[in-house]
Amino acid sequence: MRPEDVPLLFQELAREFADVTDMSVAATGSLARGDHRTGASGDIVSNLDLVHVVAEDADVPETRAVVGRKMRRISDAFRIETTSVIARLPAFRQAGHAHYRISMRPEWFCDGLGLGPDAFSCPGHDEDDPRTALAWMMQPVPYYLAKATILDPATNLAKARRAALRLADRFDLAQMRDDLDNLPRALRTLIAERGVTPLESTARYLDAPTHPAIAQLVRDAVFVEGMGLSSADSMVILLPSVPN
Structure with a gap:
């Protein structure tokens, strides 16, 4: 098309x-x-x-x-x-x-x-809790990182970085922009510094980013969170x- x-x-x-x-x-x-x-x-x-x-x-x-x-x-x-x-x-x-x-x-x-x-x-x-917005808006980053473990790593890692940049721009996160080569570390730092309670999908990824089934585990959590x-x-x- x-x-x-x-x-x-x-x-x-x-x-x-x-x-x-x-x-x-x-x-x-x-x-x-x-x-x-x-x-x-x-x-x-x-x-x-x-x-x-x-x-x-x-x-x-x-x-x-x-x-x-x-x-x-x-x-x-x-x-x-x-x-x-x-x-x-x-x-x-x-x-x-x-x-x-x-x-x-x-x-x-x-x-x-x-x-x-x-x-x-x-x-x-x-809507009045910025930490809730932050938790939701970081969700695509671990989603694409997890997806990259089984499918088209270059494309999905690029999508994870773009999602991280959107997050950094939305919340003025200089540390996130400076740590695009280690996004799991950047997410953990952000969660700790901002006192964010991460969504289940983010927590699952950060707990076990190399788990052989992490892509499916994170995807299922993302869908339950967003779609029910x-x-x-x-x-x-x-x-x-x-x-x-």
Whole structure:
């Protein structure tokens, strides 16, 4: 998909979900932020990331089926890998500082839950506690560090560093900027100096960064924190079909 096709992609997503009444759907990630990656050919190489918010646990299986059908059409039409995550409404509301919330494009493709435009600016129930925001905003750093242990180390380490720089810029953390080559140490120092109670995902990584299953352990914790679901229940990933 070419960069100039992104507006058309978003228009098609709005049409695709126009008749949906039991979830709210928005884009998140690099395409939503406008900082997606392109390859040497000029085609977009980033995934399309969507978040689908549902009200009840009982809605999850049907939502997965609906998302699978609709995103199959989108993935094939635009020749792009799509990653959809399903979030339970209570977790979505609580995770106001989560990376996927901060990265959301401020427009619903459908808003069956009536969350409205305020959902894009609401930082969560602990908005007045900067240490809570700090704990949430450091979450992507160990996530990508853990992911780098099993998949594409160069790319995921670069993502961890970019997340650390966003964290440093947001909270004016000179020490974090100066210690990008040892991010576990930088995180431990930050937690100790700022009196932060880290999220479970961060604590799991820092307790055992070389554990052979650390990538899965951290990913599962990240999804439970941000989505209220395991990664297996939350994620729907689709690759474009191979042409006949």
